[in-house]
Amino acid sequence: MEDTQxxxxxxxxxxxxxxxxxxxADLAEGLKNDRRISESELGNQTREFLLLLEAATSGEGGVExxxxxxVREFLDGISRSRAQQGFTADExxxxxxxxxxxxxxxxxxxxxxxxxxxxxxxxxxTDLIDRLGLHTVKSFQAARESIINRQxxxxxxxxxxxxxxxxxxxxxxxIGTLDSARTQVxxxxxxxxxxxxxxxxxxxxxxxxxxxxxxxxxxxxxTVTAIRMMGADCIISGIRPQIAQTxxxxxxDLQGVTTKATLADALGLALxxxxxxxxxxx
Amino acid sequence: xxGSESIPLTSEQDVVFARQTVRRVARQMDFSIVDQxxxxxxxxxxxxxxxxxxxxxxxxxETIGENGREGLRLTVSDKGPGIEDLTLAMKDGWTSGxxxxxxxxxxxRLVNDFAITSTPGRGxxxxxxxxx
Amino acid sequence: MERxxxxxxxxFLLVTIQIEMDDQIxxxxxxxxxxxxxxxxxxxxxxxxxxxxxxxxxxxxMIGNISAMSLILDxxxxxxxxxxxxxxxxxxxxxxxxxxxTALNVERGMALLAVLDEQFEVASGGE
Numbered sequence: 142m143e144d145t146q147x148x149x150x151x152x153x154x155x156x157x158x159x160x161x162x163x164x165x166a167d168l169a170e171g172l173k174n175d176r177r178i179s180e181s182e183l184g185n186q187t188r189e190f191l192l193l194l195e196a197a198t199s200g201e202g203g204v205e206x207x208x209x210x211x212v213r214e215f216l217d218g219i220s221r222s223r224a225q226q227g228f229t230a231d232e233x234x235x236x237x238x239x240x241x242x243x244x245x246x247x248x249x250x251x252x253x254x255x256x257x258x259x260x261x262x263x264x265x266x267t268d269l270i271d272r273l274g275l276h277t278v279k280s281f282q283a284a285r286e287s288i289i290n291r292q293x294x295x296x297x298x299x300x301x302x303x304x305x306x307x308x309x310x311x312x313x314x315x316i317g318t319l320d321s322a323r324t325q326v327x328x329x330x331x332x333x334x335x336x337x338x339x340x341x342x343x344x345x346x347x348x349x350x351x352x353x354x355x356x357x358x359x360x361x362x363x364t365v366t367a368i369r370m371m372g373a374d375c376i377i378s379g380i381r382p383q384i385a386q387t388x389x390x391x392x393x394d395l396q397g398v399t400t401k402a403t404l405a406d407a408l409g410l411a412l413x414x415x416x417x418x419x420x421x422x423x
Numbered sequence: 424x425x426g427s428e429s430i431p432l433t434s435e436q437d438v439v440f441a442r443q444t445v446r447r448v449a450r451q452m453d454f455s456i457v458d459q460x461x462x463x464x465x466x467x468x469x470x471x472x473x474x475x476x477x478x479x480x481x482x483x484x485e486t487i488g489e490n491g492r493e494g495l496r497l498t499v500s501d502k503g504p505g506i507e508d509l510t511l512a513m514k515d516g517w518t519s520g521x522x523x524x525x526x527x528x529x530x531x532r533l534v535n536d537f538a539i540t541s542t543p544g545r546g547x548x549x550x551x552x553x554x555x
Numbered sequence: 556m557e558r559x560x561x562x563x564x565x566x567f568l569l570v571t572i573q574i575e576m577d578d579q580i581x582x583x584x585x586x587x588x589x590x591x592x593x594x595x596x597x598x599x600x601x602x603x604x605x606x607x608x609x610x611x612x613x614x615x616x617m618i619g620n621i622s623a624m625s626l627i628l629d630x631x632x633x634x635x636x637x638x639x640x641x642x643x644x645x646x647x648x649x650x651x652x653x654x655x656x657t658a659l660n661v662e663r664g665m666a667l668l669a670v671l672d673e674q675f676e677v678a679s680g681g682e
């Protein structure tokens with residue numbers, strides 16, 4: 142490996158400017174109408190990569206070693222920004238793999254007269270670029286995953302808002318499966334809103350919840366109990382037939398919580414309990 | 424935030440002080456309000472038990488770290504008469520009359536880890552941990 | 556030793572708990588309250604715990620006792636302002652304060668006491 146480093150380093154030092162120019166030109170050609178990244182931004186990235194590569198190849202150790210940490214971090218950064226900008230994994234990796242062409246051109250220029258050396262160096266260069274490319278793909282995927290996770294969380298927050306249906310009546314339409322952690326956070330939010338708004342009736346609508354298991358049901362019941370302890374009341378609406386069956390089969394005792402089939406029915410009951418009457422204008 | 428402290432429990436005021444201290448530490452450790460309230464309430468239950476049934480004792484708190492997560496550990500011990508039947512003590516039953524009314528099963532539900540040792544005639548030690 | 560103040564609001568008494576309670580303070584409160592109920596012929600007691608961050612079994616028992624004693628003296632009790640974290644913790648503890656009525660705030664608590672008072676009067680044939 143030392144051999145390659147030495148030669149690669151020498152090549153990069155000698156022909157750096159030329160390699161950079163050719164590489165950038167190739168890339169610009171490929172990204173001609175792409176608005177996601179500007180020429181100057183691309184220029185900065187290629188320039189920096191070359192500088193870091195030159196520095197890393199002057200030392201010992203392979204791509205996974207400490208000496209290559211700055212290069213890896215740079216690639217991680219590229220992956221993250223490309224992932225956010227909406228590039229695909231291969232579009233991102235192309236940035237690195239496309240480096241082979243100009244590099245091989247200059248290797249040919251330097252070692253053309255010596256086929257054996259050229260073959261060796263080309264192989265070592267290919268190996269190096271491949272490893273860097275693979276690292277880029279790996280970190281791109283990690284970046285995509287974390288973006289997706291964050292989006293899921295935001296979606297989760299959006300999907301369980303506490304809404305005010307009327308003076309003193311709050312509704313919490315729950316959507317999706319209720320996992321333990323999420324249910325707890327949502328319930329705490331509901332309780333706080335009850336206190337903040339002084340609403341005496343909270344309707345928890347579970348129309349959008351596909352299944353209810355024992356743990357979820359327990360959380361639901363604990364929330365209902367907490368609401369009652371605070372001095373408000375709770376109505377559970379949107380219980381689908383399957384869920385009703387599950388509740389009975391699991392032996393869950395709803396402890397006298399009022400249940401209604403639809404959110405509309407629950408609102409009707411809530412208004413009635415609040416002493417309100419809805420009448421049509423004649 | 425890291426640290427530990429030992430608080431004697433010889434009077435009601437000590438129980439109040441222990442409770443306030445645990446609240447302060449839990450808040451500094453950035454526990455959520457609900458988790459703060461849970462660990463403080465557990466501390467209050469255990470501390471009062473040590474005072475009332477154990478003839479006085481000690482509450483030690485310490486911050487701990489394990490596998491990258493932070494936690495608050497409370498050790499409440501007394502040298503009182505101890506508990507003969509631990510199984511009975513861990514049985515639920517505030518109003519039903521079952522269990523011993525020591526609030527131990529309740530306290531257990533408020534924390535993540537719960538361990539109790541007791542020797543009749545020698546004393547009782549309860550160790551609870553709340554993880555962030 | 557600090558004593559918890561008891562305010563008179565019409566035919567009801569208002570107790571706002573804002574300090575840490577130990578057994579001495581709790582006993583003093585029970586003494587003062589029963590005395591005041593008798594003196595003022597109060598029809599109801601409002602216990603405001605909106606400033607209470609921790610409610611353990613001791614406080615729970617105290618509230619239960621006050622509720623029971625007041626009833627014997629012909630006054631109903633309503634606890635108001637329970638914080639969400641406290642409610643969640645009490646549920647987890649299994650301490651549900653049976654027989655104790657609650658309301659979200661002082662205003663609603665008063666309204667509830669008024670309703671309870673009327674009901675009681677009607678039930679016992681008025682006074």
